[in-house]
Amino acid sequence: MSPRRRTRPLPFLLLAPFFTALFVFWFIPLLQGFHLSLESDDLYGNTSFVGFLHYRTLVHDARFWHALRNTFAYCALSVLLILPLALGLAHLLRRTYRKSRALIQFCLMLPGLTPPLVMALLYVLIFSGPFGLLNRVFLHPFGLPNVDWIRDPRFVKPSLALLAMWRWTGFITLIFLSGLEGIPGSYYDTARTEGASAGQLFRYITLPLLRPVTAFVAAFLFLDAFTLFEGAYVLLGGSGGVLDAGLLLISYSYITAFTLGNFGSAVAISFSSLPLLMLVLWFILTQGRIRLFSAVKFSAAKRLPA
Numbered sequence: 001m002s003p004r005r006r007t008r009p010l011p012f013l014l015l016a017p018f019f020t021a022l023f024v025f026w027f028i029p030l031l032q033g034f035h036l037s038l039e040s041d042d043l044y045g046n047t048s049f050v051g052f053l054h055y056r057t058l059v060h061d062a063r064f065w066h067a068l069r070n071t072f073a074y075c076a077l078s079v080l081l082i083l084p085l086a087l088g089l090a091h092l093l094r095r096t097y098r099k100s101r102a103l104i105q106f107c108l109m110l111p112g113l114t115p116p117l118v119m120a121l122l123y124v125l126i127f128s129g130p131f132g133l134l135n136r137v138f139l140h141p142f143g144l145p146n147v148d149w150i151r152d153p154r155f156v157k158p159s160l161a162l163l164a165m166w167r168w169t170g171f172i173t174l175i176f177l178s179g180l181e182g183i184p185g186s187y188y189d190t191a192r193t194e195g196a197s198a199g200q201l202f203r204y205i206t207l208p209l210l211r212p213v214t215a216f217v218a219a220f221l222f223l224d225a226f227t228l229f230e231g232a233y234v235l236l237g238g239s240g241g242v243l244d245a246g247l248l249l250i251s252y253s254y255i256t257a258f259t260l261g262n263f264g265s266a267v268a269i270s271f272s273s274l275p276l277l278m279l280v281l282w283f284i285l286t287q288g289r290i291r292l293f294s295a296v297k298f299s300a301a302k303r304l305p306a
Contacts, residue, residue, distance in 0.1 A: 025104055037267040047264070054268035064269060066244055067252040070157065071273075074248065075159040075225040086169050086217070087210075090176035116167070120234035123163050124150070150235060153245035160246060163231050170226065172217050175304030179213035180206070215288020219281055226277060229254065249273055 039047040055222055058064045094106060107225075111119065126133040127149040135146050149159040187205050229250050239255070240247025249269065257266030 018194050033267050033273060037264055037271055039264045041262040041264045041270055050264070054265045055272060057265070058268060058272055061239075063244065063247070064249075064252065064272075067240070068273065070240075070245070070247055071226060074157050074160055074172065074228075075222050077157060078164040078225045081161055081165045082172055082221055083214065083217065085165065086172035087176050089169070089173040090180055093177055094180055097289045105174060108173055112171035114167070114195070116228075116230035117234060119163065119167055120231040123166070123231070123235060127159060127162075132253045151242055153241070153243045156236070156241045156246035160228070160232060160235065163222070163235065164225055164228070166232075169220065169292045172221070175213060175217055187216045199253075211225070212288045215285050219284045222280065222284065226250075226273075238299050246264040 001176060029189045038049060038051055040050050041054075042048070089108075093101060096104065101171060103239060132149070134149065139146065149155045183206065187209075188201055191201055191205060228248060230245060232248055232251055233254070236251075253266045253269040256269060257263050
């Protein structure tokens with residue numbers, strides 16, 4: 001019998017600071033926040049234990065369900081806008097000259113490096129009122145009526161989605177570009193020898209092999225959209241907008257805590273969406289699983305029609 005392998009303590013020692021910080025600054029505050037959601041909303045004085053009263057109240061809170069629907073609609077709209085655009089830009093960027101690619105990549109990264117607060121202020125200048133840049137450049141020359149992107153309830157969620165698209169499209173493009181560069185060229189060469197068209201190459205090779213990258217990007221965008229605060233707060237003046245058309249879950253939690261002073265209810269609002277959020281993320285990430293040989297079968301041409 002082979003001698004038992006000794007456990008080396010060095011990897012655990014190197015990981016210890018990370019897990020210590022994770023426990024102190026994430027797990028302990030998480031437990032304290034959950035405990036706060038079980039306390040009364042008394043802002044001053046001693047609070048009392050109320051159990052799951054705040055959670056039971058949310059079941060009958062129409063504004064909470066409205067904010068939850070708005071949040072998921074905004075998340076879905078952001079993902080559906082950004083993913084195809086970023087993938088198309090990645091294909092175009094891959095075909096550019098390498099000397100100019102670095103400058104283009106730097107320009108694409110600038111919106112993602114800009115703080116969300118600054119992005120929201122610039123967004124207000126561009127989209128607000130009849131004299132906004134979008135109305136003056138894209139609507140006035142064609143004789144179209146002005147659109148109040150911020151105060152019209154029909155355009156509030158699309159405006160927030162455009163803000164997310166403006167910020168993250170460049171960053172997601174670079175992630176897709178890295179995924180495209182990682183696909184072996186031999187798969188494309190084999191398919192081309194069998195007469196595969198560009199559309200077939202994209203459908204049977206590029207898309208399957210980009211599934212893990214796409215799932216990661218979708219999860220990232222979903223989490224970012226679910227936690228959007230600065231942009232929505234500045235854009236809508238600290239409220240949910242007209243008819244609560246832009247009321248997101250995190251905005252409703254903030255209003256409940258710091259405007260109404262109901263901290264226990266505000267924490268309950270945040271925790272109540274956690275199971276649903278984890279379920280959606282689990283679905284996204286499981287859809288990104290792929291086995292290389294099942295996707296390619298050693299020859300992409302075998303899946304292509306003659």
